[in-house]
Amino acid sequence: MIKQKDIYVITFIFLLCTGCNKKYESLEEQVINDALNAFLLKYQIDFTNVPPPESINVLKSKVAKDTSNLGVYVSDALLPIAQFKEDNKWMFSEELSNNPKFKEIVNSRKFEELSYREFNKERLNIIDPYVQLPESNDRIRSDKQYSMFSFSRVGFDEGMENAVLVIHYERGFESGSMSGYYGALLIEKKGEIWEIVER
Secondary structure, eight states: OOOHHHHHHHHHHHHHHHHHHHHHHHHHHHHHHHHHHHHHHHTOOOTTTSOOOTTSOOOHHHHHHOGGGEEEEEEEEEEOHHHHHHHOGGGGSSGGGGSHHHHHHHTSHHHHHOOOEEOOGGGOOOOTTOEEOSOTTSOOOTTOEEEEEEEEOOEEOTTSSEEEEEEEEEEEETTEEEEEEEEEEEEEEETTEEEEOOO
């Protein structure tokens, strides 16, 4: 028979585990937010030098002046990072694999255990002049640049100061993608910001 004391202990452990998960997920979302903004800054299109594809009938000057046309689509699905490692071994065997922090994270038990989850993408704080577009099936207008992001779950080291995630990023116009990135990233905490470690 379960005693009252046992119920208290079970409840305490349950609440403790729930609190740990929430803290992990909150930190995970911060890493995703900072990585997303880093990509937007790094790969931002300079419309004064890079005209839209010829198939788009729009004046370059109009696009250059109207920065409100910078839409960002973000998937709210965070896929298991261990699945990326299994399906894309090249992604985890490049120069990053020599980094001891990267090795520690991708070989950890927690890395293998991270399962699929969805997150509230409305909590993301995307830098200006970009605007998050809520539905990915919205038609992209000919005068819009778009950026599309999807992410894996985030694996951390023991000290929660370094992280690994997979990012799939594309940018382009209505006529198609111009460029993008698909790969694993090592990210480290510097103060309050998570920064991508250059390869």
